[in-house]
Each structure stands twice: as C-alpha cells, then as structure tokens.
Amino acid sequence: MRSRAPFVEDQPNWARRIEALGVGPRAIPFRKLTADLLADAIRQATSDTAMHQRASDLGAQIRSEDGVGTTVDLFMSFVCRGHDSSSEDAAALALVGWYLMWKKQVMRPRFPAPF
Numbered sequence: 001m002r003s004r005a006p007f008v009e010d011q012p013n014w015a016r017r018i019e020a021l022g023v024g025p026r027a028i029p030f031r032k033l034t035a036d037l038l039a040d041a042i043r044q045a046t047s048d049t050a051m052h053q054r055a056s057d058l059g060a061q062i063r064s065e066d067g068v069g070t071t072v073d074l075f076m077s078f079v080c081r082g083h084d085s086s087s088e089d090a091a092a093l094a095l096v097g098w099y100l101m102w103k104k105q106v107m108r109p110r111f112p113a114p115f
Contacts, residue, residue: 023055 015027025041025048045051075095 021054021058022051023058024051 012027015024018024019026025044028037028041
C-alpha cells in the first residue's frame with residue numbers, strides 16, 4: 001500500500017479510484033502535502049485492517065483475471081469486424097498498421113525538448 005501525492009498525468013485519476021475502492025488512503029494534493037499529512041496517510045495505510053483486506057481481495061481478483069487474453073480477444077474482434085473472423089492476415093496487417101501509427105505518434109514529441 002502506497003501513500004500518494006498525485007500531481008502528474010493520470011495519477012490524480014488513479015488516486016481517486018484507489019480511494020473510491022477503499023484500498024488506499026485519500027490522496028494528498030501535492031500543494032497541501034506536509035510531513036504530518038503524509039505520516040497520517042502512511043499510518044492509515046499500514047494500520048487499517050479493513051482497507052488491507054479490501055486491497056488483498058482486489059489483488060486476488062485482479063490476479064485471477066486473464067487481462068492479456070481478454071485484451072487480445074477484444075482487439076481481434078475489433079480488427080476482424082466485417083471480415084471473416086479467421087482472417088489472421090487482415091488482423092496482422094491491422095496490427096502492424098496500428099503499431100506504425102502509434103510509433104509515429106510516440107516518436108514525434110508534442111513539445112520541444114527542455115534541453
């Protein structure tokens with residue numbers, strides 16, 4: 001269990017989700033972070049047995065899921081829409097195309113480098 005002070009990207013969203021599921025303490029906004037607030041959050045995360053049990057149960061549920069298999073199945077059903085579902089060539093071509101588009105977006109910086 002980690003105490004969080006979310007401040008970038010998707011961290012605030014995941015912090016709200018962790019709190020809503022009851023598997024972690026309330027996130028501390030970075031601007032309001034103090035040693036005392038952090039100590040309280042750590043204390044809660046390490047001593048709240050109900051929170052620990054919910055986190056343990058959630059972990060067991062996640063470990064029991066086949067996330068990769070489900071993702072592949074969903075991807076293949078999307079790619080093969082309108083095609084024979086056994087058309088592995090169409091799926092492979094779509095996968096290569098999507099990868100190349102993703103790589104182009106990732107490799108092209110949105111902002112100039114700060115150095």
